[in-house]
Amino acid sequence: xxxxxxxxxxxxxxxxxxSVNSNLIDTLEIHTDKxxxxxxxxxxxxxxxxxxxxxxxxxxxxxxxSGPGSYTGLRIGVTTAKGICYAKNxxxxxxxxxxxxxxxxxxxxxxxxxxxxxxxxxxxxxxxIYDSNRKIIKPxxxxxxxxxxxxxxxxxxxxxxxxxxxxxxxxxxxxIINDAPYLSARGQVEVAFKKFLSKDFVDLGSFExxxxxxxxTEINKPAG
Numbered sequence: 718x719x720x721x722x723x724x725x726x727x728x729x730x731x732x733x734x735x736s737v738n739s740n741l742i743d744t745l746e747i748h749t750d751k752x753x754x755x756x757x758x759x760x761x762x763x764x765x766x767x768x769x770x771x772x773x774x775x776x777x778x779x780x781x782x783s784g785p786g787s788y789t790g791l792r793i794g795v796t797t798a799k800g801i802c803y804a805k806n807x808x809x810x811x812x813x814x815x816x817x818x819x820x821x822x823x824x825x826x827x828x829x830x831x832x833x834x835x836x837x838x839x840x841x842x843x844x845x846i847y848d849s850n851r852k853i854i855k856p857x858x859x860x861x862x863x864x865x866x867x868x869x870x871x872x873x874x875x876x877x878x879x880x881x882x883x884x885x886x887x888x889x890x891x892x893i894i895n896d897a898p899y900l901s902a903r904g905q906v907e908v909a910f911k912k913f914l915s916k917d918f919v920d921l922g923s924f925e926x927x928x929x930x931x932x933x934t935e936i937n938k939p940a941g
Contacts, residue, residue, distance in 0.1 A: 719777045719913045722762065722801075725902035726754045726794030727786025727814040728835065728878070733761045734902035735769055739910035743769050744903050754793040762797070776807055778918070780909035782900075783811035784927035785843040785859070786835060791926035799921055808918035810909050813927075815845040815857055817904035818877060823851065825898070826874050830854070832867065834879030842879035843929055846870050859929045862886070 718738060725732040725746075731754045732746035745765045747757055766773060781798040784791050802809045815833040822831065832855075834844040840862050846855035855870060864886050867873070872891040875883065880894040887894070912918070 719910055720771065720775050721778050721780055721810070721906075721909050721913060722766075722776050723780045723812075723902040723905040723909060724758070724762075724794050724798050725782045725817070725900055725905065726758060726790040727782045727784060728790065728900045729787075730899045730901065731757050731761060731790075732900070732902040733758070733765050734906065735765055735771060736906045736910065739906060741903055741906050744901060746901060748899055752787060752790055754790050758793060758797055762801075773801065773805060776801070776805060778802075778808045778810055778909070778913050780810040780812050780905045780912075782814045782817060782902075782905065784814050785837075785857070785929040786814050786926075788928055791928065795924070795926055799924075802921055808913075808916075809921055809924065810912045810917070811919045811924065812905045812908050812912075813857065814900070815843065816908065817902075818898075818900050819845075819847050819851070819904075820907055821901050821904035822876050822898045825895075830870060830873040832870065832873050832875045832880075834875055834877040836877075836879045836881070837930065840882070844879065846873065857929075 720737050723734040730748050734744040735742040745761050779798045781794055818833045828849045830848050832846045834842045837843055843859055845857040848854045875894045876898055878896055881896045
């Protein structure tokens with residue numbers, strides 16, 4: 718049996734989930750306009766285990782959002798996950814953050830092209846575009862956007878906080894911008910179980926999140 722704890726800290730949402738054999742059991746999360754991972758993540762983990770009568774010793778693995786996203790959020794998530802994995806001698810599974818986000822929203826837009834986009838800074842975003850069959854047609858990258866960016870992929874649905882600043886810039890284009898959906902640990906469940914079965918684990922000693930950008934680009938942001 719694969720009992721997996723999923724941890725999502727790449728954005729301001731602090732989220733954890735539990736799955737058993739690819740079936741989502743429960744999710745607990747806090748959505749705020751601040752980064753509260755340092756004070757709330759451990760509490761959420763303890764609460765979801767207690768609520769579902771699961772001992773930490775029953776965990777088969779932990780999956781973690783591997784980036785891109787908030788430097789501080791990712792660092793806290795990875796450090797916490799590594800600590801549990803070392804203590805309990807269980808493997809760590811890395812899940813691409815934008816792939817997880819696409820999994821969270823795909824049921825809202827079946828048959829559509831989806832551009833998952835996280836805010837990086839100013840007019841820069843982290844983005845990846847998936848076609849209606851969930852195939853990547855624009856790989857993950859950090860891009861500075863203008864009024865013509867991604868025209869070759871229209872029509873598409875833009876998901877994530879990176880689209881918030883594009884409402885005026887992309888006005889009149891064949892794009893729907895929906896920044897309401899939030900990133901959740903439940904988006905990791907499907908891929909995490911597949912990686913668990915294939916033993917696709919990361920090395921605990923050397924693994925680092927995919928920040929895409931150096932830390933100095935976030936220095937002027939509020940604690941994130």
